[in-house]
Amino acid sequence: MEIRKVLLTEDEIPRQWYNILADIKMNPPLGPDGNPITPEALAPVFPMNLIEQEVSSERWIDIPEPVLDILTLWRPSPLIRAISLEKHLDTPARIYFKNEGVSPPGSHKPNTAVPQAYYNKVFGIKKLTTETGAGQWGSALSFACCQFGIECKVFMVRVSFDQKPYRKSMMESWLGKCVASPSSETKAGREILEKAPDTPGSLGIAISEAIEAAVSDTTGKTRYSLGSVLNHVMLHQTIIGLEAKKQLEKVGEKLPDIVIGCAGGGSNFAGIAFPFVLDKMNGKDISIYPVEPAACPTMTKAPFVYDHGDTARYTPLLPMHSLGHAFVPPPFHAGGLRYHGMAPTVSQLIAEGIIEPKAVTQLAAYDAGAVFARTEGFIPAPETTHALACVFDEAKKAKEEGKEKVILFNWSGHGLLDLGAYQKYFAGELEDFDLPEEEMSQSKKAFENFPKPQLLKSF
Numbered sequence: 001m002e003i004r005k006v007l008l009t010e011d012e013i014p015r016q017w018y019n020i021l022a023d024i025k026m027n028p029p030l031g032p033d034g035n036p037i038t039p040e041a042l043a044p045v046f047p048m049n050l051i052e053q054e055v056s057s058e059r060w061i062d063i064p065e066p067v068l069d070i071l072t073l074w075r076p077s078p079l080i081r082a083i084s085l086e087k088h089l090d091t092p093a094r095i096y097f098k099n100e101g102v103s104p105p106g107s108h109k110p111n112t113a114v115p116q117a118y119y120n121k122v123f124g125i126k127k128l129t130t131e132t133g134a135g136q137w138g139s140a141l142s143f144a145c146c147q148f149g150i151e152c153k154v155f156m157v158r159v160s161f162d163q164k165p166y167r168k169s170m171m172e173s174w175l176g177k178c179v180a181s182p183s184s185e186t187k188a189g190r191e192i193l194e195k196a197p198d199t200p201g202s203l204g205i206a207i208s209e210a211i212e213a214a215v216s217d218t219t220g221k222t223r224y225s226l227g228s229v230l231n232h233v234m235l236h237q238t239i240i241g242l243e244a245k246k247q248l249e250k251v252g253e254k255l256p257d258i259v260i261g262c263a264g265g266g267s268n269f270a271g272i273a274f275p276f277v278l279d280k281m282n283g284k285d286i287s288i289y290p291v292e293p294a295a296c297p298t299m300t301k302a303p304f305v306y307d308h309g310d311t312a313r314y315t316p317l318l319p320m321h322s323l324g325h326a327f328v329p330p331p332f333h334a335g336g337l338r339y340h341g342m343a344p345t346v347s348q349l350i351a352e353g354i355i356e357p358k359a360v361t362q363l364a365a366y367d368a369g370a371v372f373a374r375t376e377g378f379i380p381a382p383e384t385t386h387a388l389a390c391v392f393d394e395a396k397k398a399k400e401e402g403k404e405k406v407i408l409f410n411w412s413g414h415g416l417l418d419l420g421a422y423q424k425y426f427a428g429e430l431e432d433f434d435l436p437e438e439e440m441s442q443s444k445k446a447f448e449n450f451p452k453p454q455l456l457k458s459f
């Protein structure tokens with residue numbers, strides 16, 4: 001019998017995260033005066049212990065014991081060989097995936113929600129505010145805050161709020177409070193509602209609302225938490241790739257030939273990929289693909305610039321691929337991939353040609369998601385189906401080339417609260433969205449006058 005599931009014991013869980021900032025050069029985030037931002041300037045938004053992690057260039061950072069205690073509720077997550085899918089695709093490739101859908105909220109997001117809630121708790125913070133696209137991050141932070149006895153307030157992008165009502169109930173199960181964004185609770189939200197009352201919302205808008213809610217709390221005991229994009233979030237997610245490495249070794253695989261993850265802000269992709277980027281930087285031949293929706297083509301069509309991470313321009317200027325901070329993506333169902341920017345670390349690796357972004361359409365993604373559910377059984381989140389579409393392409397290529405490649409991908413979450421979208425897909429009602437060139441060039445005007453990042457070479 002062939003091995004399907006590769007498991008690690010709790011003792012084998014990685015005890016340190018991998019920090020890619022030790023190995024790549026980065027343009028600094030810039031403040032309103034155009035100078036690099038100081039850690040002190042971020043203090044009203046994040047606790048200082050997380051800010052220190054955000055700027056750290058230590059290669060390995062210890063995972064605190066209280067964090068490991070909670071992560072072991074579901075970690076180490078299984079590495080599964082997709083044998084039935086391989087047979088279906090009739091490919092010589094061996095396809096492995098990390099099942100991050102086994103966490104309580106159903107995705108990779110609690111890998112960073114738990115340490116973020118922990119560091120805030122240790123710093124004396126009583127309440128966290130955040131945004132959520134798909135609802136996975138809002139659920140994850142509600143879960144983590146509940147574990148540490150902190151309040152959690154979530155601004156959920158309107159279109160997802162309407163598409164997935166049960167995500168709110170999930171957050172409430174963990175005592176989180178969730179409102180649709182834009183909301184009338186913040187100045188940023190009210191201004192947008194006045195101009196566009198029917199807006200589907202965007203992650204950029206929800207981030208503005210969550211930051212405003214945190215910094216305007218006069219108790220000084222509220223901070224903001226971001227579920228992707230920032231360096232410390234990428235860091236926390238590397239536990240995925242570090243586990244995968246041990247698991248592949250266990251079944252006698254050396255290194256994967258191909259590593260794939262979908263990318264919204266970049267965190268689940270970074271989680272699986274960064275430990276292998278290190279091998280690639282050390283000369284190993286690995287193709288590494290972040291995958292985005294063709295309707296929100298941040299990495300494949302937008303330039304590498306300085307831009308704000310949110311619509312109201314509360315965040316510093318970050319060096320990243322961006323469609324413009326006011327860009328409102330079309331209402332496709334992968335809510336977690338509807339973001340105008342991309343993690344600075346992921347953007348830097350693209351700029352250096354270390355990783356190669358791909359874009360797939362909504363229908364191609366759901367086609368792959370449905371085949372996956374019918375072969376491997378698990379129903380993937382709409383975001384995850386984007387990674388799957390790329391896996392299918394690579395498995396077919398391996399067949400054409402007659403090569404036994406090892407493909408590793410991140411199964412970033414389950415789609416059990418996304419069945420409304422599947423229902424539309426099965427009824428033939430799901431469509432692809434075009435993004436007119438004109439709309440893109442219009443939204444890119446938002447960063448026209450900002451400074452430009454340097455093209456740095458780390459190697």
Ligand SMILES: Cc1ncc(COP(=O)(O)O)c(C=O)c1O
Nearest residue numbers: 136228264265266267268336413
């Ligand atoms: C299941 C799932 N996968 C992927 C993503 C994309 O986010 P990131 O790029 O930060 O991993 C999300 C975001 O909500 C998600 O819920």
